[in-house]
Amino acid sequence: MAIGLNIITGVLKIINFAHGDLIMLGMYISFWTSVILGLNPLIVLPSVFIIIALFGVLTYLGIFSPVLRSTDLEQLLSTVGLGLLLQGMAQTLWQSDYRLLRFDIQPLRIGDLFISPLMLTVFSISLTSSIVLYLFLMRTRTGIKIRAVAQDSVMASLLGINKRKIHLITTMIGFGLAGLAGGLIILIFPAYPTAGLQYGLMAWIIMVIGGLGSVLGAFLGGIIIGIVEVAFATFYNVELARVIAFTLFIMVIALKPTGLLGGRARV
Amino acid sequence: MILRTIDIHKRFGGINALRGVSLDVNEGEILGIIGPNGSGKTTLINAISGFIKLDKGKVIYRGRDITNSPPYLRAKLGIVRTFQIPRPLAELTVMENTAVAAMISGRDKEEMYRYSETILEQVGLASSAHKKAGMLSVIEKKRLELARALALNPKLVMLDETLAGARGNELTSLLEIIKNLKDKGITVIMVEHIIGAVSSVSDRIVVLNEGVKIADGHPKEVLEDYEVIKAYIGETA
Amino acid sequence: MSRPVSSIIKLNLDTALIIGIAAILILPLFQVNPYVLHTIILSLMFAIMAAGWSILAVSGSVSLGHAAFFGIGAYFTYFALTIAGLPSVPALAVAALASLIASLLMGYITFKFGISGIYFALVTIAFAEILRELFISLREITGGSLGVSLLFRDFSPMNFIFDSKLPYYYFIAIMFFMIYLIVKYGIKRFLRVLSVIGNDEFTAASMGINTFRYRMMALAVSSVLNSVVGWFYLHYFRYITPDAMFGLLTSVEIVVIGLMGGLNVIGTFFASLFLIPVGEMLRAALGGTYAGLNILIYGGLLTLIVLLRSKRIGRGKVSQ
Numbered sequence: 001m002a003i004g005l006n007i008i009t010g011v012l013k014i015i016n017f018a019h020g021d022l023i024m025l026g027m028y029i030s031f032w033t034s035v036i037l038g039l040n041p042l043i044v045l046p047s048v049f050i051i052i053a054l055f056g057v058l059t060y061l062g063i064f065s066p067v068l069r070s071t072d073l074e075q076l077l078s079t080v081g082l083g084l085l086l087q088g089m090a091q092t093l094w095q096s097d098y099r100l101l102r103f104d105i106q107p108l109r110i111g112d113l114f115i116s117p118l119m120l121t122v123f124s125i126s127l128t129s130s131i132v133l134y135l136f137l138m139r140t141r142t143g144i145k146i147r148a149v150a151q152d153s154v155m156a157s158l159l160g161i162n163k164r165k166i167h168l169i170t171t172m173i174g175f176g177l178a179g180l181a182g183g184l185i186i187l188i189f190p191a192y193p194t195a196g197l198q199y200g201l202m203a204w205i206i207m208v209i210g211g212l213g214s215v216l217g218a219f220l221g222g223i224i225i226g227i228v229e230v231a232f233a234t235f236y237n238v239e240l241a242r243v244i245a246f247t248l249f250i251m252v253i254a255l256k257p258t259g260l261l262g263g264r265a266r267v
Numbered sequence: 268m269i270l271r272t273i274d275i276h277k278r279f280g281g282i283n284a285l286r287g288v289s290l291d292v293n294e295g296e297i298l299g300i301i302g303p304n305g306s307g308k309t310t311l312i313n314a315i316s317g318f319i320k321l322d323k324g325k326v327i328y329r330g331r332d333i334t335n336s337p338p339y340l341r342a343k344l345g346i347v348r349t350f351q352i353p354r355p356l357a358e359l360t361v362m363e364n365t366a367v368a369a370m371i372s373g374r375d376k377e378e379m380y381r382y383s384e385t386i387l388e389q390v391g392l393a394s395s396a397h398k399k400a401g402m403l404s405v406i407e408k409k410r411l412e413l414a415r416a417l418a419l420n421p422k423l424v425m426l427d428e429t430l431a432g433a434r435g436n437e438l439t440s441l442l443e444i445i446k447n448l449k450d451k452g453i454t455v456i457m458v459e460h461i462i463g464a465v466s467s468v469s470d471r472i473v474v475l476n477e478g479v480k481i482a483d484g485h486p487k488e489v490l491e492d493y494e495v496i497k498a499y500i501g502e503t504a
Numbered sequence: 505m506s507r508p509v510s511s512i513i514k515l516n517l518d519t520a521l522i523i524g525i526a527a528i529l530i531l532p533l534f535q536v537n538p539y540v541l542h543t544i545i546l547s548l549m550f551a552i553m554a555a556g557w558s559i560l561a562v563s564g565s566v567s568l569g570h571a572a573f574f575g576i577g578a579y580f581t582y583f584a585l586t587i588a589g590l591p592s593v594p595a596l597a598v599a600a601l602a603s604l605i606a607s608l609l610m611g612y613i614t615f616k617f618g619i620s621g622i623y624f625a626l627v628t629i630a631f632a633e634i635l636r637e638l639f640i641s642l643r644e645i646t647g648g649s650l651g652v653s654l655l656f657r658d659f660s661p662m663n664f665i666f667d668s669k670l671p672y673y674y675f676i677a678i679m680f681f682m683i684y685l686i687v688k689y690g691i692k693r694f695l696r697v698l699s700v701i702g703n704d705e706f707t708a709a710s711m712g713i714n715t716f717r718y719r720m721m722a723l724a725v726s727s728v729l730n731s732v733v734g735w736f737y738l739h740y741f742r743y744i745t746p747d748a749m750f751g752l753l754t755s756v757e758i759v760v761i762g763l764m765g766g767l768n769v770i771g772t773f774f775a776s777l778f779l780i781p782v783g784e785m786l787r788a789a790l791g792g793t794y795a796g797l798n799i800l801i802y803g804g805l806l807t808l809i810v811l812l813r814s815k816r817i818g819r820g821k822v823s824q
Contacts, residue, residue, distance in 0.1 A: 077625075077759075078810040080568060084756055084803025247634065316710065342712035350710075356703050367700055370693070371711050419711060 133173075142169065269294040269423060269454050270315065270346075275324030277310055284310040286478040287324070292423070297445065297455045299469035299486070301462055306475040308458040309351060312425045315456075316348040317341045328423075345422030349415075349429055353408035357401030361392055361411055364400050368418035383418060390414040390444060406437060413444065424448060425456045430464050442468050466490060521684065521770045524777070528677050532670060541669045543784045544777075545740065548676045549733050551776035552683060554762040555769045556729035559687075562695065562767055563722040564702035565614075568625045569632030570758045573727040575749030576603045577734020579639065582744065596735045603731030604724055611723040615716050629752070636750035672740045679736075680773070683729070687769045698722055753799055760805050 137143040145166055270292040277285040284307045292298050300308050313319045315326055317338035325334045333341055356364050365383040387393045390410045395403065400411060409429050416424055426445070433441055445468055448455050459465040466472060466486035474482040474489060482489045528544060557570050580602040584595035610631060614624055666672065687695070701708040701715050708715050738744060748754065761779055765771025783798055 077566075077568075078807050080629075080752075080756065081803045081806030081808075081810060084752070085800050085807060318706070318709075337714075337716075338709040339712050339714045342710055348710060350707075354704055354707050356700065356707070358703075367696065368711050370696065371713060415711070 142166075268292065269329055270456075271327045272311075272315065273325040273327065275311075275314055275326065276322045277307075277314060277319060278322055283478050285314065285321075288475070288478070288480050289324075290473055290480060290483065292454060292456060293471075294454055295449065295452055296470040297449050297457065297468055299465035299472040300456060300458045300475060301460070301465055301472060302475035304460070305477070307478040308475055309427055310478075311475070312348055312427050312456070312458055315341075316346055316425060342419065345420070346425070347416045347419050347421035347423070348425040349409070349412040349427050351427040351431075353405070353412045355400035355403070355408055355411050355415075358399065360397050360399055361387065361403070361414075362396040364411055365414045365418045368415045372418065372420045383414075386414050386417050389417070389447065391440060406433060409433075410441075417448075421453060423454045423456065425458070427458050428460060429457070430459055430461060433464075438464055462490065517770050518688075521773055524773060525677065525681050525684075529674070532673065538669055539784075539788075541673050543781050545669065545673055545676055546784070547776045547780040548680045549737065550757060550761055550780055551765075551769075551772045552676075552680055553730050553733050553758050554765060554772040554776060555683060555687070556726040557758050557762045558765070558767040558769070558772060559695070559698065559729075560722050560726035561762060562702050563698040563719050564621075564705060565624050565719060565723065566621075566759075567628040567726075567755075568752075568759060569628030569630070569755050570726070570730055571750050571752075571754035572628070572632040572635050573603045573607065573730035574734045574737070574754065574758075575632075575635060575639070575744075575746070576606055576727075577731025578738045578744045578749055579734075580731075581735045581738045585738075592739065596732065599731050599735045600728050603727045603734075607723045607727035608720065611720045615719050615723075629755075632750050632752065632755055636746045639746040639750065669740075672736070676736060679732075684769050684773075694718075694721070753802065756802050756806055760802055760809065763809050764805075 135143075268291050272288055272290055274287045274289050275285050276283075276287055286307075288307070288311060300311065302308055310319065314321055317333070317336060317340070321334065325332060327333070328341070328344060328346060331344075333344070333346075336344075355361075356367070359367070362380070362383055365386055366379050369379045369382045369386075384393070384396070387396055390413050392407065392410050392414060395407060400408070403411060409431075413426070413429060416426075430438060430441055442464060445455060445457065457465055457469065469486055471484065472482070472486045472489045473480060474492075482492045528548075531544070532541070553570065553574060557567060560567055560570075577599040580599040581595045584590045584598040585592070588598075590598065610627070614627055697708075697713055697718055700711070701713060701718055705715055734749070757779075761772055761775045764775035764779070765773070783801070786797060786801075
């Protein structure tokens with residue numbers, strides 16, 4: 001089940017490599033925005049995607065576009081700032097309470113296991129989205145352009161690819177997906193303002209572990225972290241699980257900055 | 268003999284930059300290193316100054332094996348280099364850029380500025396001393412690189428394509444400065460792409476091609492060497 | 505021509521600082537409103553922490569998790585006082601030591617492996633978050649997310665516990681002033697080297713600077729400074745929680761003040777004295793919603809500052 005969660009997060013990460021930068025951390029904020037908006041049934045999900053995607057456009061034009069021209073570090077700072085800003089907004093408007101959606105659904109019984117249909121739905125939706133995204137990136141023309149820009153943006157513009165347009169599209173997709181993820185997350189977990197930071201950081205960890213620029217890597221990363229978290233949370237406590245995850249992150253970053261499956265040498 | 272490389276190898280992914288280069292540098296001489304693009308000249312400088320780790324081979328400086336020494340240590344030992352694309356500290360003035368280098372080599376404030384002034388005069392930047400380094404022309408930036416290198420009190424200076432783009436008077440003046448270095452007892456290694464200028468000042472020339480040393484000797488002999496010409500111009504010669 | 509002008513301006517800044525400090529020292533003669541004192545104490549605390557942060561930032565390592573050292577300082581002081589029963593001064597040593605070890609560890613891992621820039625920032629965020637979660641989970645000794653408080657024992661200078669704000673007020677003011685003096689007169693050369701490293705690490709190395717060693721030192725100084733403030737805070741406020749101590753908000757506050765202050769001590773002084781009181785005024789005015797608003801403002805400020813800096817860079821400044 002936690003695997004489902006982390007597939008979602010994995011999906012998010014995938015989109016990031018198109019920028020090759022930190023816009024990702026900004027995406028986490030968008031998904032809890034959707035979370036905080038107190039979402040209801042799954043039907044609303046597509047609209048969430050669109051709303052947040054549009055928000056992404058705004059963010060891009062207002063903030064990312066100028067910031068992209070300066071260093072990686074400044075990009076990170078700006079997204080952290082943005083994230084905090086939204087977090088603050090949420091806290092102001094909606095207080096710091098936890099919000100949880102309640103569903104009255106009987107668990108399904110398969111053999112000896114009780115599986116919640118909710119989890120199943122979340123899992124399948126995120127799996128599907130991942131696959132759709134993967135296909136999009138690998139098969140469509142836009143997808144290929146995105147990968148080109150991610151690989152070598154200078155070369156890409158020499159080949160006639162409109163970098164800015166691609167950035168914009170990537171931001172939109174990224175934000176939209178984050179919104180989607182948020183909508184899915186709230187079906188299972190409660191929502192609270194600081195969720196943004198935690199999920200966002202987790203997303204980053206997954207990305208680094210799985211490997212920047214590798215679609216499969218993000219996926220793999222999500223699964224690894226999911227397993228680790230569940231394992232430790234069951235045996236010890238939740239916080240320790242996170243600590244372990246973070247530590248893994250630091251280890252990977254130190255030893256293999258490009259991640260397990262990553263292709264692009266950064267740093 | 269101040270420097271010796273013994274069979275050094277360096278590979279970058281698919282590119283074999285240095286394939287067993289062995290050379291000696293005599294104290295107080297001006298050694299020119301030439302070769303077509305991609306022959307490994309800059310990699311050689313990087314290897315000697317410590318900015319890359321070698322896959323194989325040794326670097327011996329004044330009898331001391333520095334193969335595993337970090338760059339800053341080599342700088343402290345007297346091995347100084349300039350960068351092909353000048354990297355001045357853009358926000359500081361020319362004087363401050365030089366002074367910082369002078370300070371590192373252990374001078375106090377007063378001495379630091381006086382020493383820097385002398386160097387800037389040698390290098391011909393005295394009049395631009397208070398300009399911000401970022402504002403200089405490329406040629407001036409190269410002079411600043413030189414000034415900074417000198418301010419570190421080096422024993423061995425490695426110039427990475429310092430003459431590139433220089434013409435006429437500019438070229439002559441740079442060559443003069445380099446000759447003066449020799450007079451001061453500083454050993455100079457010049458990596459250059461333009462053959463003519465280098466050969467006029469060098470005591471010796473080494474030619475690299477595709478990571479291998481193909482010639483080593485007096486400028487005149489080297490330049491008439493068939494292999495050398497072939498490397499530069501290609502088989503059609 | 506630029507030189508004379510800049511030295512005049514510098515003179516003014518230093519004078520302004522001295523006037524500011526003097527004003528602070530004299531203030532209690534006229535105005536003893538505890539809330540005002542509290543605000544100033546808080547501002548000075550953050551000014552010191554931001555100054556420490558700036559030292560690290562100048563050397564090229566921008567940390568987004570500096571609250572970690574603040575928290576380590578506070579919590580280890582607590583441990584020293586309660587579990588080990590030490591008086592305040594040795595507790596300070598314990599706190600500083602803990603922070604030093606943590607920073608050396610972090611420094612070794614990051615600098616040795618060449619993690620810098622953005623990855624460094626991420627590691628610092630992760631570091632702070634690890635500590636936050638860790639301290640929440642070790643409920644038995646840290647009180648979990650509800651935090652711990654220091655009970656009044658005796659009002660005794662030995663334990664650095666007083667019943668009025670004044671002693672703390674003077675203490676922190678003098679501490680800040682001393683730091684200012686040290687930075688200005690004591691470690692100038694060190695800072696110069698740091699700024700060369702921060703500017704261009706390669707060039708620094710090619711000039712014979714041992715970048716690893718200097719960066720470690722910068723980190724060590726920075727962390728110890730922050731942890732001392734943590735020690736102070738525990739004694740002054742007597743209540744600490746993992747969220748307040750290790751939270752991202754605290755780290756960002758430090759960063760924003762540091763950035764607004766232009767990475768130098770005088771700057772952080774004024775920036776802090778501007779931002780913190782404004783924040784406190786908002787708290788007074790808005791009550792409950794304050795918490796969220798505070799976060800919002802700092803987040804917005806950070807974004808704004810970065811935005812402005814990028815626009816400036818993007819406008820064709822001569823690059824290296």
